[in-house]
Structures are given as structure tokens and as C-alpha cells.
Amino acid sequence: MRKASLILSPLRNSINPLSDKAISHFKALIFAHHFHSDFSLGHLERDPASEPHLKPCKNHHGLLYNKGYKQFQRSPCRNMDTIASKAPSISSRQRKIKEKEVLEEEFEAATSTDEILRAFEAMESAFDEKDKRLGLSCLKVGQHLDSVGEDPETTLNYATRALEILEFDGKDSLLVAMALHLLGSVNYALKRFNDSLGYLNRANRILQELELESCDFDIKPVSHAVQLLLGNVKTAMGRREEALVNLCNSLRIKESIFEPNSRELGVANREVAEAYAAVLRFKEALPLCLKALEIHNELLGQNSVEVAHDRRLLGVIYCGLEEHQKALEQNEMAQRVLKNWGLSSDVVEAEIDAANIQIALGKHEQAIATLRGLVQQTKKESGTRAMVFIAMAKALCHQEKFADSKRCCEIASGILEKKEIEQPTKIAEAYTEIAMLYETMNEFETAISLLKRALAICEKIPQEQHSEASTSGRIGWLLLLTGKVQQAIPYLESAAERLKESFGPKHFGVGYIYNNLGAAYLELERPHSAAQMFALAKDVMDIALGPHHVDSIETCQNLANAYCAMGSYGLAMEFQQKVIDAWASHGPSARDEFSEAHRLLEQLKNKGKQSSEGAPIKALPLSNSSKVTHSKIMALSDLEVS
Known part of the structure; x- marks a missing residue:
């Protein structure tokens, strides 16, 4: 039986996700914008009957209002006017209204956390629990506490209370959206990502409705904050492809708020470029990064x-x-x-990057010389020194100096294992990189051991779900490569699920995992399960890479092999012909592959003639737009059981 070809997914982490500082970026702008609108505490609607009916006296007696004698204004008892003035009587209701106005003014004037909390406590005792002004004050307190990084549980209480009051009022959808955004932000800080996502999706729906209604208020600052936070939450959940949609939306809104070449837009373009680079979509990242460079340069x-x-x-x-x-x-x-700015740590990191680029260019001696200099500049047990040794191991490995390369890997690993708690994400990435070097040197057991350490770290960090997926897939591939097929399957199955959650079901990485699962099932002599996986892999790869991509052709070949193993020679020949046609499109450069595909087709024809094949087995649908339905998959599984 011809074994299936394994395809290693090229997934890797290139850069870290967006920083958390983006979460509270627009909070001040939102509140400044909103509190200058008709919803400002000082401009909330009041019952006309509750307004004080006091009118200023039009007669200016004596020296009370004389600017030359301001001290008499402060001390009216010293007024020398001989006309007696009668103090107007104020009802208790009017007095309470005045007191509330004073409390509102004091709350508006408060700036520090202590001042804001004291002013709010005073308001709390004077206002009805369902008063919209109290709800708005809860919102302001919550936003302030969130922006200064106070205890999230305390902030959550204010945010929840604000939402309850503002929803009860039911008159201002924009304020409700702001309260929902605050709840999303607080739950994000508490790592309750599903709750955060629920609140933010509600806020987004409200804002979309307001946009359609053409409301009198500019909702862009709130919409921007919601989209940006949605992007960060989805990134934290490992759903990076989905996050990109929200991050691009936030950039588009920001472009409509700020001046075309403002510094804010420069940073925003770079952050979205980082997000694209993190999912290996470098073509989309390039123009955004160039735009950021253009703005900052100018x-x-x-x-x-x-x-x-x-x-x-x-x-x-x-x-x-x-x-x-x-x-x-x-x-x-x-x-x-x-170097001009004296940022030595950044310089060292940039020099490590330069060495890695030199290795990619084949300038190994030059890279090693650079790295030897960096060893002297870094502290003995620092994570940076570990990165230097990893890069040096890579250069030596390319020169096939495996003993020296292994020694560098051992030094780096010794440093890294002491840093796992401090910098878990970076350490997991470093373990993965070292494991790849051991793979190159055919030290598969050591590579698997390091990858399992990386996986254990990633499993504890929700936002590293994509790394967990690629690491799990790599472990499965290595186990498959070393003949531990039964052990490989759980890792590959887990990788497929995590990759679908992170990047969507049609991402090329999912196709690679399905292909390797098919190879595992074929090795276990389960050709029906293998054909199922190869069909899924082909469906994904034809869309993600195109049917003439080398890996897509290899998957099609694997599918032909699976049908051959099932004894379905007609279907096997059909897919073998697709392989021939695909290699033909590559021209003379694929002459050997084309000849081998022809040889296999002739072999299938001979087997087909000799076979007394029974009822034909139906193939899975493989059109570019088709999806393999659950019922068809189950039907194929039933065939295997029978």
C-alpha cells in the first residue's frame, strides 16, 4: 500500500498580539463628547413644576451689588441701605432641588478618584435609586475606575448599577451602549471573555440601530471603542481572524474622527498591521505598516x-x-x-532580528559574528541571552555543526525553564523554535518533549489558543513521523478543532491537519476514515491554496490512494487523473512528478481490470464551494463499521 504523504503546517507565531492599552483608548473622549451633549448631568430634563419660582429683584439697593465694595456683598449684614429687604421664602421641595443641583455640580467638578467617590456618595443619598442622573453618575464613576486600573470587581458594581438604571429609564440607547461597553471592558479585565463578548455584541447592535436611525448625536467615539474592544476580546479568545474584522472596523471609524495624518492614526495602522502579521497575512499587513511609517515620518x-x-x-x-x-x-x-535614543534593550532585540535575517540570506558566519558580540552584552540568566543562543544554534544547524548547535540549544533551554512563570508566552514560542532545530537534526524525541512543554504553557493562556493549536498539530505530526500513530491522533484532532476556532474552518492550516489525520487513519488501515479526512483536506486546500498548489496536489494524491485502499478503483482513477492534470499545469519543472502520477494511474487501471468490484462507493462532494455535510460523513463512517 502506498503511504500517504505527510504535510507539515507552516504555522508559527510571528509577533505578539495587540497590547491591552488599546482597550481604554477612547474612554476620556467618549465621556468628554457625551457629557457636552444634552445628556450632561447639568442638562438633564426636569419637571417644570419642580423649578424654583424665584426671580431676581430688579432694584439694586445700596452697596450690595457695587463692585467697588465687594466685601459688602460677602457680608450683607453690613449693608448701610435703610430699606429693609425681606428674604424670599423657599419651600422644602425647592431647597432639595437646589441641594441636588449643588451635588451635581460638585460631582462634575471632581477629578481625583477620592473626590469622585466622595461626590458620588453624597449624590447617592440624595437621589432616587432609579434617577437617570444617578445612573449616569454610576457610569462616569465606573469609566473613571476602569481607566485608572482600579479593582475590576468594584468597577463591575458601578457598571452593573449604571446599566440597570439606564435600561429602566429606557429613553437613551446611547447611554445603554456606553454602559454595556464598560461592562465588556471590566469583564475583559477579569478574563471573563464570554461575558465580555456578550455585552459588547449587545452594545454593537444598539449602535448599529442608532446609526440607521440617524440620531442627533455623534456615536463614532462609542462605536470605535466597542469595535476596538471586540477585537481585543476575540484576540484573547484565540479567534484572531474574527478579531481582524473588528480591528479594521475600529480603524475605519478612527479615520473618520481624526485628521488624515494624525499620530493616533499612525499608531492604529501599525497595530492593525501587527494583527495581520500575527496570523501570517503579510500582504495585508504591508500597506498598513507603510501607512504608519509615512504618518510617523511626516x-x-x-x-x-x-x-x-x-x-x-x-x-x-x-x-x-x-x-x-x-x-x-x-x-x-x-x-x-x-542607538541614537540610547534604547539598548531594543537595540539588542533588533540585532537578534538582524542575525535571523542574515541566516535566512545564507550569511551564517556574519550572523554568528553578530551573535557572539551580543552574548557579551546580555546578562547571564536573561531571556534575551537565551534568544541569542537560539539564533546561534540556528546558524550552526544550517552549517551542519550539529554538536555545537545542540550545545547552544541546551544553554538556551536551561535559561528558559527558569523564566516560564515570568514570560510564559515568549518561553512557549522559544521552546517551539528550539524544537524545530532538534527536528532538523533528527532528534525527534527531544523535539516532542520541548513541544509538550510549550503546549502545557499555552493551554493555560486563553489568548494563545492559536499557538496551542499549531503546537498540538506539530506534536501529532512528529508522533506520526516516528510511527506512534495511535498517540498522534488525539493531538491532531485537538489541533483541528482549535485551528477552526482561531482561524475559521477554511484556513489552510486546518487542511494540513486533516491531511495528516488522513495519513494516520490510512496507516491504521482505516481507509474510509482516511478518505473522509483527505476529502475535507482537499476541500479546504482547494479554497485556501488553489487546486494546483503542490500541497493541494499531494492531498488529492492521498485521496486517490485512500480510494485504492478501499478497493474503489474507479474513484481512485478519477482523482489520480486530477493529480496528473494539476502537475501538467506546472510545466517542465514538474516532469518527474507528472511521470510518477501517470505510472500510478496505469497501475490503478490494471487493478481495476483484475477486480470484481461490487457496488460502487460514492465519493464525498469536492466542489470548491461545497461543504461535506454531517449526514454524508456519518454515512461514510457507517460503511467502515460494516
Whole structure:
């Protein structure tokens, strides 16, 4: 039996996700914008009957209002006017209204946390629990506490109370959306991501309705904050492809708020570029990063730190696009700026990046020389030194100096295991990189051990679900490669589910995992299950990579092999012909593959003639737009059982 070809998914982590500072970016703007509208505490509607009926006296007696004698205004008892003035009588109801106005003014004037809380407590005792003004004050207190990083549980109480009051009032959807956004932010801080997502989706629906109604108020600041936080929450849940939609929405809204080349837009473009690069979508990341560079260059000059950060990200993107020379140029320009600013730690990281680019360009000796210099600049037990040794191990591995490379890997691993609690995400990425070097040196058991350590770290971090998926998939692939097929299947199945959650069911990585699952089932002599997995893999790869991509062709070949193992030679020949046609499109460069595919087709024809095949087994649907339905999958599984 011809064994299925294994395909290793090229998934890896390139950069960290967006920073959490984006979460509260617009809070001040939202409140400043909103409290200057008709919903300001000082402008809430009141019952006309409750207004004080006091009118100022039109006769200015004596010196009371004389600017030359201000002290008499403060001390009316010293008024020398001989006309007796009668103090107007104020009812208790009017007095309470006045007191409430004073409390509102004091609350509005409060700036520090202590002042705001004291002013709120005073309001709380004077206002009815369902008073809209109290709800608005709860919202302001909650937003302030959230922005300064106070205890999230305390903030949650104010946010929940604000929502209850504002929903009870039922007159202002925008305020309700703001309260929901606050609840989303607090739950995000508490790592209750599902709750956060629920509140934010509700807020988003309200804002979409308001946009359709063409309300009198500009809802853009609130919409921006909601979209940005949705992006961060989905990133934290590992749903990065979905997060990109919200992050792009937030950028689009921000572009309509700020000046075209404002600094805020420069940072926003770079952050969305980082998000695209994190899911290996470098083509989409490139124009955004170039836009950020253009804005920062114009506003701050080419020697600014922001420009240096843009250039470092450009280096990552150009590496992803395999334009390594451009990446090196950007890195060198970034290093010059960082050195001028005295940012030594950033300079070291940029030099490590440069060494990795030199390795990609085949300049191994140059990279090693750079890295040897960096060893002297880093602390003995620092994470940065571990990264230097990993890069050096990579260069030595490329030179096939495996003993030296392993020694560097051991030094790096020894440092990293002491840092797992401090920097779990970076350590997991580093373990994965070292494991890949051991793979290259055919040290598969060591590689699997390191990957399992990385997986154990990723499983504890919700936002690393995509890393968990790719690590699990790699472990499964290595177990399959080393003949531990039964052990490989759970890792591959877990990887498929996590990848679908993170990137969607049609991501190319999902196709690679399905292909390897098919290979595992074929190895276990379960051809029906294998055909099911290969069919799913082909469906994904034809969409994600195109039917003529090398890996798509290999998957089609695997499917033909599975049908052959089932004894369904007619279907096997059908897919073998697809393989031949696909290799033919590659021209002379694929002459050997084309010849081998023809040989296999002739072999299938001979087997078909010799076979007394019974009722034909139906193939799974494989059109580019089709989806394999649950019933068809179950039917194929039933065939295997019978």
C-alpha cells in the first residue's frame, strides 16, 4: 500500500498580539463628547413644576451689588441701605432641588478618584435609586475606575448599577451602549471573555440601530471603542481572524474622527498591521505598516522612536514575504535610530532580528559574528541571552555543526525553564523554535518533549489558543513521523478543532491537519476514515491554496490512494487523473512528478481490470464551494463499521 504523504503546517507565531492599552483608548473622549451633549448631568430634563419660582429683584439697593465694595456683598449684614429687604421664602421641595443641583455640580467638578467617590456618595443619598442622573453618575464613576486600573470587581458594581438604571429609564440607547461597553471592558479585565463578548455584541447592535436611525448625536467615539474592544476580546479568545474584522472596523471609524495624518492614526495602522502579521497575512499587513511609517515620518521625523518601531515591524513583514534583503535594510535603519535614543534593550532585540535575517540570506558566519558580540552584552540568566543562543544554534544547524548547535540549544533551554512563570508566552514560542532545530537534526524525541512543554504553557493562556493549536498539530505530526500513530491522533484532532476556532474552518492550516489525520487513519488501515479526512483536506486546500498548489496536489494524491485502499478503483482513477492534470499545469519543472502520477494511474487501471468490484462507493462532494455535510460523513463512517 502506498503511504500517504505527510504535510507539515507552516504555522508559527510571528509577533505578539495587540497590547491591552488599546482597550481604554477612547474612554476620556467618549465621556468628554457625551457629557457636552444634552445628556450632561447639568442638562438633564426636569419637571417644570419642580423649578424654583424665584426671580431676581430688579432694584439694586445700596452697596450690595457695587463692585467697588465687594466685601459688602460677602457680608450683607453690613449693608448701610435703610430699606429693609425681606428674604424670599423657599419651600422644602425647592431647597432639595437646589441641594441636588449643588451635588451635581460638585460631582462634575471632581477629578481625583477620592473626590469622585466622595461626590458620588453624597449624590447617592440624595437621589432616587432609579434617577437617570444617578445612573449616569454610576457610569462616569465606573469609566473613571476602569481607566485608572482600579479593582475590576468594584468597577463591575458601578457598571452593573449604571446599566440597570439606564435600561429602566429606557429613553437613551446611547447611554445603554456606553454602559454595556464598560461592562465588556471590566469583564475583559477579569478574563471573563464570554461575558465580555456578550455585552459588547449587545452594545454593537444598539449602535448599529442608532446609526440607521440617524440620531442627533455623534456615536463614532462609542462605536470605535466597542469595535476596538471586540477585537481585543476575540484576540484573547484565540479567534484572531474574527478579531481582524473588528480591528479594521475600529480603524475605519478612527479615520473618520481624526485628521488624515494624525499620530493616533499612525499608531492604529501599525497595530492593525501587527494583527495581520500575527496570523501570517503579510500582504495585508504591508500597506498598513507603510501607512504608519509615512504618518510617523511626516509628523515626528525619520529619527523618531515610532518610526524605528514601524521599521522593525516592516522587517518582520518583509521576512514573511521572503523579501529578506528589504527586511535587513529596514532593520539596519531601525537600529540606527534606537542607538541614537540610547534604547539598548531594543537595540539588542533588533540585532537578534538582524542575525535571523542574515541566516535566512545564507550569511551564517556574519550572523554568528553578530551573535557572539551580543552574548557579551546580555546578562547571564536573561531571556534575551537565551534568544541569542537560539539564533546561534540556528546558524550552526544550517552549517551542519550539529554538536555545537545542540550545545547552544541546551544553554538556551536551561535559561528558559527558569523564566516560564515570568514570560510564559515568549518561553512557549522559544521552546517551539528550539524544537524545530532538534527536528532538523533528527532528534525527534527531544523535539516532542520541548513541544509538550510549550503546549502545557499555552493551554493555560486563553489568548494563545492559536499557538496551542499549531503546537498540538506539530506534536501529532512528529508522533506520526516516528510511527506512534495511535498517540498522534488525539493531538491532531485537538489541533483541528482549535485551528477552526482561531482561524475559521477554511484556513489552510486546518487542511494540513486533516491531511495528516488522513495519513494516520490510512496507516491504521482505516481507509474510509482516511478518505473522509483527505476529502475535507482537499476541500479546504482547494479554497485556501488553489487546486494546483503542490500541497493541494499531494492531498488529492492521498485521496486517490485512500480510494485504492478501499478497493474503489474507479474513484481512485478519477482523482489520480486530477493529480496528473494539476502537475501538467506546472510545466517542465514538474516532469518527474507528472511521470510518477501517470505510472500510478496505469497501475490503478490494471487493478481495476483484475477486480470484481461490487457496488460502487460514492465519493464525498469536492466542489470548491461545497461543504461535506454531517449526514454524508456519518454515512461514510457507517460503511467502515460494516
